[in-house]
Amino acid sequence: LLDTALLNGTLHYTNPNELRRAPGAVVTGKVSRFARDARAEPEPAAGNGVWGWIGVGLWTAGLFLFGLVLMRGLPGLTSRAANLMSTQGLRSLGWGLAVAFGVPLAAGVAMLTIIGMPLGASALALYPVLLAAGYLVGVWSVALRAREALGGSAAGRGAGAGWLAGSLVVLLVVGVVPFVGWMISLWVMLAGTGAFARSLWLLRPPPERGL
Numbered sequence: 001l002l003d004t005a006l007l008n009g010t011l012h013y014t015n016p017n018e019l020r021r022a023p024g025a026v027v028t029g030k031v032s033r034f035a036r037d038a039r040a041e042p043e044p045a046a047g048n049g050v051w052g053w054i055g056v057g058l059w060t061a062g063l064f065l066f067g068l069v070l071m072r073g074l075p076g077l078t079s080r081a082a083n084l085m086s087t088q089g090l091r092s093l094g095w096g097l098a099v100a101f102g103v104p105l106a107a108g109v110a111m112l113t114i115i116g117m118p119l120g121a122s123a124l125a126l127y128p129v130l131l132a133a134g135y136l137v138g139v140w141s142v143a144l145r146a147r148e149a150l151g152g153s154a155a156g157r158g159a160g161a162g163w164l165a166g167s168l169v170v171l172l173v174v175g176v177v178p179f180v181g182w183m184i185s186l187w188v189m190l191a192g193t194g195a196f197a198r199s200l201w202l203l204r205p206p207p208e209r210g211l
Contacts, residue, residue: 060168067136067164077199082141085195093187095194096134103127134193136164141192143167 005022010029019033070078085092107123110116143163175185 056172060172063132063136063139064161064165064168066132067139067168068161070133070136071140071160071164077196077203078137078140080202081137081192081195081199082144084198085138085141085191086145088195089191092191092194092198095198096190096192097194099130099134099193099197100190103130130197131189131193134196135189136192137196138188138192139167139171140164141195142171142188 005025005027008028010032011019011027012032012034014034019031021027103123104127107120107127109120110123111120143166146167147163171185171188175181
């Protein structure tokens with residue numbers, strides 16, 4: 001309390017230390033201190049971190065299952081897209097940037113026209129699926145490169161699933177590293193999305209020639 005302090009009444013305070021009062025400070029009533037144990041303060045629950053890691057594990061498991069569906073249901077498309085990302089990384093990255101920014105923009109413009117609202121809403125609904133599929137294509141491309149570098153084999157369904165799972169875990173760990181890990185994960189997603197979108201584009205039928 002400062003020299004000019006004048007309290008008419010009782011003073012109660014909670015602090016582990018005694019009150020420091022200047023000689024001129026006046027308290028007419030009783031001064032009571034309630035000691036507070038710093039250890040008694042609430043601490044963040046230790047289980048929060050555990051539940052966070054459980055959530056990350058479940059998300060990774062979901063991506064792994066989605067990747068298996070892509071590999072089993074669209075083996076030619078996913079392999080072609082993964083090879084495109086490996087051989088034409090910068091071009092795939094450019095396609096990925098165009099898709100990542102172009103789809104929401106085009107969907108928003110379409111929805112503003114009212115008549116294009118169903119198309120825009122459908123595009124926005126499929127947008128996260130496209131990004132997830134692109135990320136998995138990027139992961140599979142990383143898995144193929146790792147297999148070639150390590151001299152492994154992808155023969156059999158189990159081997160391919162193992163390489164996919166291993167690459168997912170490695171990229172998950174790398175993604176924890178600030179900035180560098182984030183950039184690597186972003187590059188995998190964008191380049192994979194671009195390669196996947198370009199592979200879909202290449203599936204379109206050639207234009208018919210007039211007679």
